[in-house]
Amino acid sequence: MYSAEISRSNPSCFLFIIDQSGSMSDPYGAGSKAESVSDAINRLLQNLIIKCAKSEGIRDYYHVGVIGYGASVGPAFGGVLAGKELVPISEIADNPSRLEKRLKKVPDGAGGLADQLVKFPVWFEPVSNGGTPMCQAVNTAHTILNQWINEYTPSFPPVVIHITDGESTDGDPTSEMAKLRELATDDGNVLLFNLHISDSPSAVEQRFPETSDGLPDPYSRMLYEGSSLLTPFMIRVANQEHDLDLSDGARGFVLNADLTLVIQALDIGTRPANLR
């Protein structure tokens, strides 16, 4: 399981579900929860695209979609991608809404770091509006992925990344999440990963915990319970490349932390050990 080759003729799928509800305007860190969500989704898309970039352009190893939920539930891209549920990743790469110039620290080859000006693509701006119809959003993901799986049954199963503060207003999404995880290709079940953005004073950053013991509130525990186990390959990458110490029970759940690792931990070929 979780060993199907990901290629252009046998692509996999990434579906992001992002919380754009009113509660996301709450302050968080130096900005708001909504800023944290837009930053996370832009960064995840950027990483996924760079992974698929080759000399001649982007190789369509993935079909990608983003569902937003708040005042409404549905595809969240704007511009030429507006209204599309899943598109080949090259279309997303070629259509950011803008490119920001940012300074990035890169190794200078002499043991230090140097500033380098890079273009950072932006697809999503912070949005916070309306209720939090989480059950409906997860159901929508189910419908989209059910259809995708019918077409790509032998493929590596879809990965769903859900980013939220957890405060669902249309009921407890536990059974919807379970239904989503039950969807499967020949190569394994859908992988559902939850990124919880919490402003609870007792929320301590957590990455891929094996128990819900240290989690601050029922929202966190619900998202933890709803998350898939990491695959053995992902655990190996997390331990070898990110100095984590995960064992078999590690869940695809992070609290106030980065989820980029799950993208790096997908196997599409040789990744040099000296590339960071």
Added chain:
Amino acid sequence: MPKAGNRQDEYEDAFNRSIQINKDTTNYRFAIADGASESSFADLWAKLLASGYCNGKFDDRPLQKSISKLSRVWQKKLQGKDLPWYAQEKLSSGAFAAIAGITFRLTDASFTAFDAVAIGDSCIFQIRNDKMIAAFPMSSADEFHNRPVLISSNAANNGPLKDFVRTWSGIAKAGDSFLLMTDALACWLLTRYEEDLSVIKKLYGLASEQDFTRFVHAERKSISRDGGFYLRNDDVTFIRVKLL
């Protein structure tokens, strides 16, 4: 040949050979290189490394120095290209490749001395009387994984490299063969050889490029004892050298 599903122009391995005639010695050099799939412009980098080795660019000077010269060539070839944001980002990380090269020094002596170098997981095997008598730098299929330390065209990534340079010197006799193979094929050989020594004869039986293509297609579909395929789907490159 390229990975199944990829076009010929997406092949990112490289190979080269050269003959250099000196006063008392003739040097025959052979090299293979394997561009990493998660980097960009890796085909160009692999070609530069393989040709650099065969043109003696790795001789008598520190490795980092030889590599930085080749890096400048790589950068120069790509300078001024109008690239989209993702290609620029990838370009700044640099390309990555493995290399394995061997130099045979032929003199009037009845034996041939050789020196080999490898960085990464491309391999060289020495065969005598249909038996593998040396495997370099990997000697077991378990040593292969998809995270090798490779040579980067961006010097900033080459810090750990000096700990991963492997060298090998030895003596070969007339009749010996040397097989140079990029990682998927090298791993295949070590796996098959453990199960059946006669696999070497099978390789000797490949008389043309068509034979090789047919053989690769078949091994990519052949199921091994652990349930996977004997030959992992990847670019494959094979040089066979026989000393007469």
